[in-house]
Amino acid sequence: DTAVSQTPKYLVTQMGNDKSIKCEQNLGHDTMYWYKQDSKKFLKIMFSYNNKELIINETVPNRFSPKSPDKAHLNLHINSLELGDSAVYFCASSPRLAATGELFFGEGSRLTVL
């Protein structure tokens, strides 16, 4: 069984559309994250949730809205997509908030905005 799973793995869409990426972890971890990796491979945190509570909300456009229905799930909704949103989005989890460096990543969701 995949520990951290994301769907879909690939999204190709037009500018202005809305899309969602779902993430689930079966590791029993308390903390989940969304990271964005751009074309230069720079990995940057977007959001962090601990037991469904938002902990980190980096400076991302408010078109990006995370939602954590329970501590095993963290979804990402993106409104009004722009060309610059094209990237690979990684979901990750860690055992607890204090272990924030020990991340388990999902396989990534490659978003292409045309």
Next chain:
Amino acid sequence: QKEVEQNSGPLSVPEGAIASLNCTYSDRVSQSFFWYRQYSGKSPELIMSIYSNGDKEDGRFTAQLNKASQYVSLLIRDSQPSDSATYLCAVVSGAGSYQLTFGKGTKLSVIP
């Protein structure tokens, strides 16, 4: 702004040699340091963590930390072609910080 700097490479080493990957960080109160490996088209995976000054060895990998110099390194002994990947240095800042900051990674190529 907290920064983590790495030479982007590519770093090419012959098979069997020692690969040395370096990283510096700007936040003096950083406490926890990590190395992740990312194969092309795959997700990052944690390979080493280090929290105190000195060396930490795990198989062919050795992480080195020097907090006074704000410097972290990863040595890979007996490099194998399967070690060819991008290596990401990551740092968690001082107590109470829950943010992991990644460097831009160093691409390593091990030549058979």
